[in-house]
Amino acid sequence: MIRKFAILILSLLLLLFGMEKCYDFFLMKNVNLKSSYVNTHKIDADVLFLGPCEPLWMMDPDLFQKYTGLKAYNLSTVHANFAENQLMLELYLRANKRPKYLFLYVTGESVDGTFNVFNTYNFPQFIGYHRSFIKSIVQAQDSSYIYHEFFPFLKYAYYNDFVNFNAFQGLKHFLAGRSIPYFPNGYVRPHGIVWDGRLERFEKEHPKGYTFKWAPEEYGYLLDLLEMGYRNDIQIILYESPMLNEIKPFLLNRDEIKNKISNFAGEYGNNVPYWVFDTMKISDSRDYFFSILNTNNKGSAIFNKTFADYFNQWQKNNSSLK
Amino acid sequence: MQFISPLFLCFLPVVLALYYVTKPAFRWLVLLLSSLLFIGILKPEALIVLVSFSAFTFYSGKLIQAGRKYRTFIFYSALVVQSLSLILLKYMESEQGVLKLVFEEEGYRADVILLAAGFSFYTLQHMAYLADIYYDRVQADTKPLRFLLFSSFFAKFNSGPLEKAETLIAQFDRPPVSETLFLQGVQRIVLGFFKKMVLADRLAPIVSRAFTAQAHHGSLAVATSVCLFTVQLYFDFSAYSDIAIGTAKLFGIELSENFDRPFASLSVSEFWRRWHITLIRWFSNYIYYPLVYHFRKNGKLAVITAIFATFLISGLWHGIGKTFLIWSLLHAFYLSFESLTKNARLKWRHSVPATFYRAFSILTTFLLVCFSNLFFRSADMHQAKQLLTQLCSSPFGDQGFMNGFVSALAGGGYQEALFNFSVTVFLVLSFLFLEKKILARANAGNRGYLQLFILLVLIFTFGVFKNASYFIYMQF
Numbered sequence: 033m034i035r036k037f038a039i040l041i042l043s044l045l046l047l048l049f050g051m052e053k054c055y056d057f058f059l060m061k062n063v064n065l066k067s068s069y070v071n072t073h074k075i076d077a078d079v080l081f082l083g084p085c086e087p088l089w090m091m092d093p094d095l096f097q098k099y100t101g102l103k104a105y106n107l108s109t110v111h112a113n114f115a116e117n118q119l120m121l122e123l124y125l126r127a128n129k130r131p132k133y134l135f136l137y138v139t140g141e142s143v144d145g146t147f148n149v150f151n152t153y154n155f156p157q158f159i160g161y162h163r164s165f166i167k168s169i170v171q172a173q174d175s176s177y178i179y180h181e182f183f184p185f186l187k188y189a190y191y192n193d194f195v196n197f198n199a200f201q202g203l204k205h206f207l208a209g210r211s212i213p214y215f216p217n218g219y220v221r222p223h224g225i226v227w228d229g230r231l232e233r234f235e236k237e238h239p240k241g242y243t244f245k246w247a248p249e250e251y252g253y254l255l256d257l258l259e260m261g262y263r264n265d266i267q268i269i270l271y272e273s274p275m276l277n278e279i280k281p282f283l284l285n286r287d288e289i290k291n292k293i294s295n296f297a298g299e300y301g302n303n304v305p306y307w308v309f310d311t312m313k314i315s316d317s318r319d320y321f322f323s324i325l326n327t328n329n330k331g332s333a334i335f336n337k338t339f340a341d342y343f344n345q346w347q348k349n350n351s352s353l354k
Numbered sequence: 355m356q357f358i359s360p361l362f363l364c365f366l367p368v369v370l371a372l373y374y375v376t377k378p379a380f381r382w383l384v385l386l387l388s389s390l391l392f393i394g395i396l397k398p399e400a401l402i403v404l405v406s407f408s409a410f411t412f413y414s415g416k417l418i419q420a421g422r423k424y425r426t427f428i429f430y431s432a433l434v435v436q437s438l439s440l441i442l443l444k445y446m447e448s449e450q451g452v453l454k455l456v457f458e459e460e461g462y463r464a465d466v467i468l469l470a471a472g473f474s475f476y477t478l479q480h481m482a483y484l485a486d487i488y489y490d491r492v493q494a495d496t497k498p499l500r501f502l503l504f505s506s507f508f509a510k511f512n513s514g515p516l517e518k519a520e521t522l523i524a525q526f527d528r529p530p531v532s533e534t535l536f537l538q539g540v541q542r543i544v545l546g547f548f549k550k551m552v553l554a555d556r557l558a559p560i561v562s563r564a565f566t567a568q569a570h571h572g573s574l575a576v577a578t579s580v581c582l583f584t585v586q587l588y589f590d591f592s593a594y595s596d597i598a599i600g601t602a603k604l605f606g607i608e609l610s611e612n613f614d615r616p617f618a619s620l621s622v623s624e625f626w627r628r629w630h631i632t633l634i635r636w637f638s639n640y641i642y643y644p645l646v647y648h649f650r651k652n653g654k655l656a657v658i659t660a661i662f663a664t665f666l667i668s669g670l671w672h673g674i675g676k677t678f679l680i681w682s683l684l685h686a687f688y689l690s691f692e693s694l695t696k697n698a699r700l701k702w703r704h705s706v707p708a709t710f711y712r713a714f715s716i717l718t719t720f721l722l723v724c725f726s727n728l729f730f731r732s733a734d735m736h737q738a739k740q741l742l743t744q745l746c747s748s749p750f751g752d753q754g755f756m757n758g759f760v761s762a763l764a765g766g767g768y769q770e771a772l773f774n775f776s777v778t779v780f781l782v783l784s785f786l787f788l789e790k791k792i793l794a795r796a797n798a799g800n801r802g803y804l805q806l807f808i809l810l811v812l813i814f815t816f817g818v819f820k821n822a823s824y825f826i827y828m829q830f
Contacts, residue, residue: 186819
């Protein structure tokens, strides 16, 4: 019996180890998985948009290129916090030339720590058994994930609901030789959502309003991101896109947080601008939004134009100053 | 300590090693100490409750056996104390719990559940023990520590199976485990982990979508979720039983089976002979049969009365609340109907093709059980009413098949969500289809290494490791 058990366990370990290697390979081949794609393909954009779902669903690099002439790529991922933003940038820089500009989405939600999270399942294919920068951030953000070190394949088993599909899709992409992702410029155009009801839920959950907390951990990762930009000679620009005016009365310390971000950006070497677009006219009407912080396609088209114009103007002013 | 936890996976081999290096005469002591540790890790205060009640039952048993004049008084007093404690616990656990009203503390309910971990189960075993002594079916046990082990044995502590003291205590002194029994144990444990992590926990989010955000669902999605809850409950609880039975087998102890493919039942009464078998056996032996015997002169009425009384108590045992009351009344109604129409149904059975009868009976039984479970799962009557209203609405709400049904259950129309949903449905259906063979192999002992291997691979590939949920029956 002991011999049979030993054979069974050994076979299992071998199979799991093999599966782990296959998943490592197929996930890297999945061109729809942004973390893998930016790390394995040449994008070489001049401009990057980085942040959580708001820039992901709002900032269209093609429109930006049309208005500014600069090649852009949307590096944002859903619900991502600054730590995840940092890893995405790190992975991008490993395979691509440094961008000139990086637009980082920063708002009260970003520094609060309860709205965005670290999505570990975007990165297991980059985590080995040895120490690495990626691993250190993953472990800091998701401490329970260290279990993966004890057993082969456990790093995938832990998040298999997210990873299995990506691995199978990676296999498909590998077999088909696919190299262009479903969203080639990283921008995910929202479709089919008319109104997501988040405003109503938010008002119900916080009838007396919500006070943002300034999370030191988020602030720390924001600082790391700025450092990373500085080290790589990337001009980082913090920005806040339009939000629906209806929500503003429920965000009790929004101005205070905005000032804090502005002061912080100003203090940081005086070369990190903070652009806020919350006074745009589209903020008055739900016609331009499908959620509190997300414009619909109609709203995005207007915002992208305004944003690009503002950038052009800023660039002009900046060059004349120089 | 939870069965599905890294801690348990470390705990079990250590206890096993200690068990086998200890002299056979003292092995029960290893089991006792490890059981107390198991409970202490779950909630230290639960140990005090357990030891107090075990001592109370043990010495009550001795007094009942020794006493001549006062044995009836002692027996009924002990039963009253145990019943009241159980009712108090259920009341504290319920939303209207008295302490909740006083303290209004968050997480209070979870605290009570942990404080009284296993209480519902060992109290029933204690009651049975006292009844058996009172009716001279067994002798009172003479060794208090072994009785404590009977109450606390970690393999069955949290949610059964319910065992009789004399059968379990006798096994604590048995010779070492056989190779076959050990292998059976491993296979049952792995099967339990598979059922819980791959089937029950993958079904859990699909089910909870209907029970938490039901406002958006059409009738077909709600009906499917309610049915899936029944399947989830089965996998969840039978997984617990498999792990409990398997764990006990590793120590050479055989616990009673708790499930026997209940979804293959041709009637609700058969369903109850296949579902939570040890609890139903308890209710039958200590409530149903005594009542039928007591009212035997009333013929069918005695049976109906006994059915209603048994299910009302069963509902109360599950929890205090209108939803459990309706659940129990529905089952009492089903069984009474079956009892009253037995001859007519038998006649009908012979008049239709056997395959049709079988398919029709299985489906009807399943749907009746699922309907009752709508109340079992609902947090309160408000939710139950809301779900019933939705069951009467249009099949896909105001959307089409994909959005109103598939995406509603899958948690979105994204490819990942649809992929995960499809995998879950495929695994669940495949398992139900192959269940008889899988269980037979798991119980075969020397065969089944390949099955063990496949189950382990499936656990690693599709099991829920992150945010694994508690066993549902822990709350009872």
